[in-house]
Amino acid sequence: MSSLGMPLSTPALAGKLAGLQSSAIRDLLKLTARADIISLAGGLPDAALMPRERIAAAAQSALADASCLQYTESPGLPALREVLAARESARIGRAVGLNEVFVTHGSQQALSLLAEVLLDPGALVIVEDPAYVGALQVFRAAGARIVAVPLDRDGMRVDVLEELIANGERPAVVHTVANFHNPGGVTLSPERRRRLAELAERHGFWVIEDDPYGELWFDTPAPAAVASYSDQVIRLSSVSKTLAPSLRVGWMVAPDRVCRAVELLKQGADLCGSALTHQIAADLIADTSWFAAHVDTVRTAYGHRAKTLVEALRSTFGDALTCTDAAGGMFVWVDFTDGTDTTALLPTALDAGVAYVPGAAFAVADAYRNSARMCFTTGDEATLTEAVRRLAAAHASR
Structure with missing residues (x-):
């Protein structure tokens, strides 16, 4: 009963909400806020490179x-x-x-x-x-x-x-x-x-x-x-x-x-x-000259990090995966060729101290169970190499 003594009737929400779900990436960010996890999950630019x-x-x-x-x-x-x-x-x-x-x-x-x-x-x-x-x-x-x-x-x-x-x-x-x-x-x-x-x-x-x-x-x-x-x-x-x-x-x-x-x-x-x-x-x-120089600094840093992540993935996993040659942007797309289910692997990876986004989060239908997106922007070369080492440990123990 309501405070007015009338029967309660719960107001409805719009029907279009029925097919919506929260972004798996945004939800994952809550988990990866832990200091012990190296996150390759969020599509975040590096705050240290922002011109404060x-x-x-x-x-x-x-x-x-x-x-x-x-x-x-x-x-x-x-x-x-x-x-x-x-x-x-x-x-x-x-x-x-x-x-x-x-x-x-x-x-x-x-x-x-x-x-x-x-x-x-x-x-x-x-x-x-x-x-x-x-x-x-x-x-x-x-x-x-x-x-x-x-x-x-x-x-x-x-x-x-x-x-x-x-x-x-x-x-x-x-x-x-x-x-x-x-x-x-x-x-x-x-x-x-x-x-x-x-x-x-x-x-x-x-x-x-x-x-x-x-x-x-x-x-x-x-x-x-x-x-x-x-x-x-x-x-x-x-x-x-x-x-x-x-x-x-x-x-x-x-x-x-x-x-x-x-x-x-x-x-x-x-x-x-x-x-x-x-x-x-x-x-x-x-301020075109300043802005061009600033963006060039960001490009240079991200380029080194992308190369580090790609080389670490390929040298560590060999034929067990393929990944894109990051020529720009913020992401590497990984496909495991050995049948690894990246959604199933994620809890083990988090326990090992590394996070990524399973490929299924980007599927229109049920697909990309063996894929993952990895972001290279927020870690230096040593951190990215360590992230791949942790991922390999989780992969080996699956």
């Missing part, structure tokens, strides 16, 4: 003007959008207008808002397999029908997408992490980028080019953006991997009508972003 002093100076400069403490425009602080328009123009190879740049609370918010703008319940979304978990959560919440297209060493199998279309499938959206894929660690080839854009224009679907890692190349810059080939490609990126996640500055580059639709939804979600963090980000990115 430079951020502090930019914050102090921003605070000299009280307007940075006020509400700002829903599409983002104009000064930041101008800086981003210039950078994205160079990245895409055409002039990007201010009306085509929309700043969001991290690029994940951009993805969430786009799902509401571009998808009706039941609409078909094509994702890569294995898939970015954040995209799966967003598209499932939108009630989309999700179909996975496999990856190989050259990224999304665009030929498989063509076959799906030839067989009558009509996607509304194709999502790709084209550069240094999360979790697959591969990069979409230039030929496939061009073909994907051609398919989008021929069959009338949107491509979401999710690009948080494109600047984190080690030896060779990432290929021309997918958006270079078509206006039907919406680009997403952020400063989370180059500056700091806590700034929560992401953005999209999209046609004006898409940005205006997203603006309506963002006004209902949070009115606007933070003028303070927008100004900080604008200051840092506009």
Whole structure:
């Protein structure tokens, strides 16, 4: 009975929540907070490489003007959008207008808002397999029908997408992490980028080019953006991997009508972003020589760590596994060839003091039981070598 003496009737939650589940990666982070565990699990940039002093100076400069403490425009602080328009123009190879740049609370918010703008319940979304978990959560919440297209060493199998279309499938959206894929660690080839854009224009679907890692190349810059080939490609990126996640500055580059639709939804979600963090980000990115040197420092550190992890895995496990050649980004994808179930192995690995994300966490359906994603960004070379030693001990005792 209620306090009013009436029978209790529990209010319902929205039906769309029924198919959602918490991210296995976020849940795993709670376990890996222990000091005795070396974590290869979380996709976290290295806080030691984040430019705290430079951020502090930019914050102090921003605070000299009280307007940075006020509400700002829903599409983002104009000064930041101008800086981003210039950078994205160079990245895409055409002039990007201010009306085509929309700043969001991290690029994940951009993805969430786009799902509401571009998808009706039941609409078909094509994702890569294995898939970015954040995209799966967003598209499932939108009630989309999700179909996975496999990856190989050259990224999304665009030929498989063509076959799906030839067989009558009509996607509304194709999502790709084209550069240094999360979790697959591969990069979409230039030929496939061009073909994907051609398919989008021929069959009338949107491509979401999710690009948080494109600047984190080690030896060779990432290929021309997918958006270079078509206006039907919406680009997403952020400063989370180059500056700091806590700034929560992401953005999209999209046609004006898409940005205006997203603006309506963002006004209902949070009115606007933070003028303070927008100004900080604008200051840092506009300082082009400093920003280029900073990103180069991050690249160099991550490149050494990636090489260490890959070499340790291959030399320690030999033919028992294969792994990607991390050419950029933050992740190595591992496939055990000896039948190791990485979900079953994880508790033993945690007992041995090392964590990773089982491949099943990235599967659209039940797959990747013998795979794992490993992040190399937060450990130095000695720590990564020790992590592989611990993993080998757990593997030997399984």
